[in-house]
Amino acid sequence: MRIRAQGFLTILAGLCCAAQAHAGAHTGDSEYLFPGMPRIETEQLADGVYGFRHTFYRNVFIVTDEGVIATDPMNARAAAALRKAIAEVTDQPVRYVAYSHSHWDHSSGGALFKQEGAQFVAQERCAANHVENPNPDIVPPDITYDDYYEIELGGKSLEMFYFGPSHDNCLVVMVVNPGNFLFMVDTANPPSGWQMHYNPAVSEDRVWNMVPWHDQVEALIEERGIETVIGAHMNAGIDPETGKYGIVRGTTGPATVVAETRDFWKAGIDAVRAKLASGTPPTEVPDALVEDGVLSDRVIGYTPDAARIWFQRLTSYAITGE
Amino acid sequence: MAYRRVWLCLLACVCAVAPAFGQVEPLGDGVYLFRAGVDRSLFVVGDDGVIVTDPINAEVAADYRAAIREITTAPVKYVVYSHYHWDRVSGAQIFKAEGAEVVTQEQCAQRFRDNPNPAVVDPDITFAERYDVSVGDRTLELHYLGPSHGDCLTVFVAKPANLLQAVDLVNPPRASFPADPLGAYIRPHNLRQFLARLEGLVADEGIDGVVASSAMDDSPAVGPPTLVADQAQFWGEVYEAVDVAIEQGNVGIDSFVKMKTVDLTVFEPYGGYSEEKLKMLMRRINGWHDMGR
Numbered sequence: 001m002r003i004r005a006q007g008f009l010t011i012l013a014g015l016c017c018a019a020q021a022h023a024g025a026h027t028g029d030s031e032y033l034f035p036g037m038p039r040i041e042t043e044q045l046a047d048g049v050y051g052f053r054h055t056f057y058r059n060v061f062i063v064t065d066e067g068v069i070a071t072d073p074m075n076a077r078a079a080a081a082l083r084k085a086i087a088e089v090t091d092q093p094v095r096y097v098a099y100s101h102s103h104w105d106h107s108s109g110g111a112l113f114k115q116e117g118a119q120f121v122a123q124e125r126c127a128a129n130h131v132e133n134p135n136p137d138i139v140p141p142d143i144t145y146d147d148y149y150e151i152e153l154g155g156k157s158l159e160m161f162y163f164g165p166s167h168d169n170c171l172v173v174m175v176v177n178p179g180n181f182l183f184m185v186d187t188a189n190p191p192s193g194w195q196m197h198y199n200p201a202v203s204e205d206r207v208w209n210m211v212p213w214h215d216q217v218e219a220l221i222e223e224r225g226i227e228t229v230i231g232a233h234m235n236a237g238i239d240p241e242t243g244k245y246g247i248v249r250g251t252t253g254p255a256t257v258v259a260e261t262r263d264f265w266k267a268g269i270d271a272v273r274a275k276l277a278s279g280t281p282p283t284e285v286p287d288a289l290v291e292d293g294v295l296s297d298r299v300i301g302y303t304p305d306a307a308r309i310w311f312q313r314l315t316s317y318a319i320t321g322e
Numbered sequence: 323m324a325y326r327r328v329w330l331c332l333l334a335c336v337c338a339v340a341p342a343f344g345q346v347e348p349l350g351d352g353v354y355l356f357r358a359g360v361d362r363s364l365f366v367v368g369d370d371g372v373i374v375t376d377p378i379n380a381e382v383a384a385d386y387r388a389a390i391r392e393i394t395t396a397p398v399k400y401v402v403y404s405h406y407h408w409d410r411v412s413g414a415q416i417f418k419a420e421g422a423e424v425v426t427q428e429q430c431a432q433r434f435r436d437n438p439n440p441a442v443v444d445p446d447i448t449f450a451e452r453y454d455v456s457v458g459d460r461t462l463e464l465h466y467l468g469p470s471h472g473d474c475l476t477v478f479v480a481k482p483a484n485l486l487q488a489v490d491l492v493n494p495p496r497a498s499f500p501a502d503p504l505g506a507y508i509r510p511h512n513l514r515q516f517l518a519r520l521e522g523l524v525a526d527e528g529i530d531g532v533v534a535s536s537a538m539d540d541s542p543a544v545g546p547p548t549l550v551a552d553q554a555q556f557w558g559e560v561y562e563a564v565d566v567a568i569e570q571g572n573v574g575i576d577s578f579v580k581m582k583t584v585d586l587t588v589f590e591p592y593g594g595y596s597e598e599k600l601k602m603l604m605r606r607i608n609g610w611h612d613m614g615r
Contacts, residue, residue, distance in 0.1 A: 103613035133511040133614050164436065168615065199577070201504040203606055204615055208437040313504055320407035321437055322472060322507060 034247075037234075042085045043251055045230070046179030048156055051251045052085050054078035056234045057106070058251065060176055060183050061086060064154025067095030070113060071158070071174065072106040072185065072232070076137065079109035094118045096151050098158055099141065100185035100232070101171035102129035103204070108137040119143055121151065123162050125170035163216040165206035173217055175224060182221065182229045182255060188214070189231035190253025191240055193260025196301035200310040207317040211269065214262030221255045228252050237300060267295055272314040282319060286311035346389050347543045349533065351483035352460045356389055358382040360537045361410075364487050365390060366480055368457025371399035374422070375462075375478060376489065376535075380413035380441065387416050398422045400455045402462060403445070404489035404535070405475040406430040407507075412441035423447055425455060427466045429474035465523060469509035470516040471500070477520060479527055485544065487533040488520060494534050494545030497552035498593030501536075505606030511615055514561065517554035524550050556592050560600070563588070564607040577612070579604045 033039045033055055041053040048063040054074055059082070062069040068086055073079035086094065094113045099122040100106055107130075110120060122130075122141035130138055143149070151158045159175040167186045174183040189195070197205075206213075220226070231250050239248040271294045275285045286308045289295075296302045316322075347355040352367045358378060363386065366373040372390055377383035390398065401418070403411040403426040414424055426434075428448040447453070453464045463479040471490045478487040490501070500508060509516075523529070524547050531544040563584055567573050572583040581601055589600050609615075 103615060105612050129615070135614055199605075199609065201506055201602070201606075203504065203506040203609060204613065309504065313506060316502060316504070316506070320409050320507075321433075321439055322407060 037247065040081050040085070041249075042088070044089075045181065045252065046176075049176055049179045049181065050085075050089065051230055052082050053234060053249070053251070054081055058230070058232050058234065059106075060174075060181070060230055061094075062153070062156050062158060062176065063090045063092060064156045065092070066154035067092045069096045069098065069151050069153055069156070069158045070094050070118070071098045071183065072100050073097060073110040073113065074106055074108065076109035076111070079112055083112055095153060096121055096158070097139070098122070098151065098160060098174065099126055100174065100183070101168040102126040103168055103186070104135050104138065106185060106232070108135065110139040111137075114139045121145075121149060121160070123160070123170040123172050126168075129168075129170060161217075161220060163213050165209050166213040167205050169206070173220070175220075175226070176230070179228070180224065180226055181252070182217075182226045182258075183232070184217075184229055184258070185232035188217070188229060188258045188261035189233050189235055190229055190250040190257050191235070191237040191248055192300055193257045193262070194264050194298055194300055195235065195237065195261075196299050196303070196306050196310070200306040201313050202310065207265075207269070207314065208321060210265040211262055214258055214265065217258050218262065221258060226255050229255050229257050231257075264299065267298070268310060268314050269318070271295065272311060272318050276315070276318060282315050285315045346393065349483065349485060349531075349544060351480070352457075353480045353483045353485055353533075354393065355533065355543050356386050357537050358385060362534050362537050362543070363410075364462075364478060364480065364485075364533055366457060366460050366462050367394050367396065368460040369396070371396045371457040373400045373402060373455050373457055373460075373462045374398050374414075374417055375402045375487075376404050376410040377401060377413040377417065378410060380415065383413035383416050396457070399457055400425055400462075401443070402426070402455060402464060402478070403430055403476070404478065404487075405472045406433040407472060407490075408439050408442060410489065412439065414443040418443045425449070425453065425464070427464070427474040427476045430476075433474065463527075467516050467519040467523070469512045471507050471509075473509065477523065478533075479523070479529070480533075484528055484530040485533050486524060486527070486529045486531070486547070486550075487535060488550070489535040492520075492532055492550055492553045493536055493593075494532060494542045494549060496545075496591075496593050497549065497556040499556075499595060499599050499603070501594070503596075503599040503602050505603050508606065509615075510607050510610035513557055514554070517550070517557060520550050521554055559588050560603055561607055564604050564611065567604070568608070568611065573608060577605055577608055579608065 043051045045051050050061050052059050057074050059072040093116050097110050097113045097118050097120045120139050120141040121143045124144040124146055127141050127144045147162050149160045157177045160172040162172045176183055230252050235250055237248050238245050271289055280288050289311045290304045290308050345357040354365050355362045361378050363376040397420055398417045401414045401422050401424045423446040424443050425447040426445040428450055431445045431448045434442055451466045455462050461481045465477040529547045532549045534543050567579040572580045574580055589595055
């Protein structure tokens with residue numbers, strides 16, 4: 001299958017993400033990540049709304065007449081580049097920095113924004129995670145919240161919604177206005193929700209809540225009439241513009257990526273449960289599903305090894321509840 | 323691949339069909355192990371009642387109840403859950419029906435609310451860090467030492483027997499790789515601290531033995547208290563190997579440690595060893611370096 005044959009590109013993208021995370025975002029000093037792809041990129045998405053990409057990671061920032069709302073500083077090096085990118089479009093100070101979740105590869109490096117007086121905002125469980133497992137590179141939040149928080153500034157806004165555990169136990173989705181964008185980190189990511197995860201063991205994903213969580217995000221999309229998702233990672237996929245497979249910016253994509261991601265999880269879980277219900281011993285479920293080619297023609301980046309690990313994880317979930 | 327074989331063993335544990343009237347292993351001072359297939363659950367018999375731990379599932383719990391009746395006519399007063407994994411804590415209804423109170427750490431209770439399973443009986447009593455349940459002059463101490471295997475695993479200390487059980491984490495006869503080769507259940511950010519506290523508990527409580535929670539390969543019911551330090555050493559070796567790999571630039575672009583650079587002889591003596599399993603565990607620890615979780 002075409003998708004299967006293209007798996008290596010997906011892996012390549014994931015590998016680059018991992019390399020960045022592992023090396024503290026030090027993926028080199030070249031201006032280009034690879035030919036034709038700048039290392040750092042700022043894209044205006046709406047009036048005062050920008051997507052900022054540093055290597056394979058992305059955040060958003062909102063420029064208003066009263067200051068700037070920033071998100072996920074990533075790490076010190078990326079944050080410095082972000083500060084420079086903001087300065088290129090406005091003289092306004094950064095007033096807020098909002099964390100999407102607690103993972104260090106997204107939430108480190110915000111000290112320079114703190115120094116200019118920004119207030120940091122995080123879901124309360126993220127704050128607890130940072131206390132339980134401190135990292136000196138992470139600025140602790142000044143403002144915490146439970147289910148919902150809105151930053152309003154200069155007639156623009158960033159809303160944060162917590163729908164329970166998903167990827168991490170405190171990840172929130174953000175609605176960005178103007179533009180009515182949904183900014184999603186490490187969950188649904190354009191261009192496709194049918195994407196094998198970089199780590200198929202999905203150790204940080206709360207498998208038990210992934211389908212209900214995406215259902216809640218879908219309900220938000222419906223309620224708000226959201227049409228566009230901003231993804232937090234540049235990834236491999238089928239470029240909607242060219243129809244070709246490769247590394248695509250994927251900054252934005254249709255909000256249907258959320259339903260696709262929900263369906264990806266549900267298809268995997270349902271396949272495992274069906275195999276168990278058919279009497280297949282749990283020990284044989286992963287191999288049986290791989291041998292049957294289940295989802296091999298549906299999942300971008302499918303490889304038998306990755307699928308086997310993913311099905312193992314889902315089988316364990318079916319038995320233990322975790 | 324080798325780690326798959328280990329995982330198969332894990333699922334063999336989980337799904338083993340319990341023999342009728344599972345075997346009971348007396349450990350002294352009113353402490354017993356109920357063995358069903360390759361699962362073992364500890365129970366404590368006192369003058370006026372029984373403390374049961376981890377009922378496993380409804381079928382096993384029925385055998386479990388029958389086995390207890392062979393020893394005492396005292397009622398089951400408490401059912402204590404070791405953690406929230408369904409394969410250990412399902413099936414307590416038979417004990418609840420006779421009036422037992424179900425006890426669990428509060429984060430386990432929260433998980434049961436977040437991710438309900440009708441086979442799991444809701445707790446009556448929850449606690450944060452410490453709780454004791456007693457029957458007559460025998461007590462089961464419940465110690466929560468932070469996230470380890472899942473978020474709420476509780477360590478049991480039976481008194482006056484001075485026996486300790488850390489389900490799914492420390493198991494005789496020797497320090498071992500975890501049954502889950504993917505490492506999804508472990509909490510790398512706190513595991514070493516947990517084990518250090520567990521070693522402290524062994525010393526402070528004068529523990530005489532570590533009780534098994536599984537029975538793979540006819541492993542013994544009780545191991546020496548030094549097993550805790552041995553298990554801590556195992557994890558220390560894994561963390562250290564990852565640290566060295568990072569320092570020496572031996573982590574691949576795929577986040578896996580380049581296994582050719584790892585001294586495998588360090589790990590070969592541990593139970594359940596396989597290079598593939600070590601590779602997956604090291605990747606999990608490397609993920610903690612990246613993400614903090």
